[in-house]
Amino acid sequence: MNEEIKKKITIRKVFFSIFLVLTFIFLMGAIFGGIAGRDDIINTMAFVFGIPCGISLILTIVFGVKFRRLVKEMKKVEE
Structure with a gap:
């Protein structure tokens, strides 16, 4: 039981x-894409990097x- 929880x-x-790490990379891409320059580039870069940033943030x-739940369960098993 304990080994399964550790795994x-x-x-x-x-x-x-x-x-x-992916959230950070996509966030930087969205920010720098938003700063980049012309309007079409701003919208495209922010959109292309913003959606994966949101998805990876949720994950x-x-x-x-x-x-956190597994760590709490592990502490209960140890006690």
């Missing part, structure tokens, strides 16, 4: 880290919440 925690940590929150 799940490790997997969730990895996914959380990946989506956190980051989901995996973060699941990770």
Whole structure:
């Protein structure tokens, strides 16, 4: 039981880290795309990077919440 929880925690940590980095990258792309210059570039870059930023932000929150729940469950099992 304990090993299964540790394995799940490790997997969730990895996914959380990946989506956190992707959120940061897409956010930077949306910001710099918005600063970029002409109107058509602004709208396109902000749109192209903004949507994946929102999706990866939601997934980051989901995996973060699941990770916290598993850590709490692990502490209960240890006690």
